Amino acid sequence: MSDSGTDFDPVGVVIDWLDACRQRRLVDLLELYADEATLDCCDGGRFVRRSGLLRYWQGKLQAATSAAFELHEVLPEGDCVILDYLDYDGTAAQTKFWFDEDGKISRTRCTPLGRAGLRSNAA
Template sequence: MSFDLMAAAIDWLDAYRSGDIEAILRMCADDAAVHCGCGGAKTITGKEGLRAYWVERLREYPAFDLDNIQPTCVGTLISYVSRDGVVSAVLTFNASGQIASLAFGPSKDSSERGPA
């Protein structure tokens, strides 16, 4: 890929932290999928499904500070602080640099850090 995966993940977190749903949706491919393990496992697809998901997520699970970021064999792992602790997200990207999938879940060690 000819774009910076780490910078793309930071851009995503910045949009999330600022509550910019439109920017988040622009970053996502038309066939993007969100796999959320927070509050019960679910998969969300389609622009309207993603929009509804982000409206709720921004209200219920706002993101705060960056905790960690690192490349993976499939994309980027980014961890951030939320009001309920540290959350990890794995972002994968398509050849155009758009988010193809995003998988959320509590960080393995978030219980050790306590709530934000």
């Protein structure tokens, strides 16, 4: 995903992000983001830089349900990675991740999918 020669695995970064969320490791989660990262939330909010991300994630991780951050699918697509999962409150969500040349998350944008929005692997 980078033309600068920096080698990183964007899907691996997304899995690390999900693990940090699942384990409520706020410091590790914030380390995955670039200094100037933006987070566009599905409720219309925009959170910018470390201070904004801290405000956003601190509350979400504290309020997370036991079903939160369950992985359903992760796929690279064009210049981003798409993650389908259960959000902090257990609802189905999709987040798109973009990265900088250093392999840090530069931008995320989430979209709610609703409780029935994820494909079930149990058929």
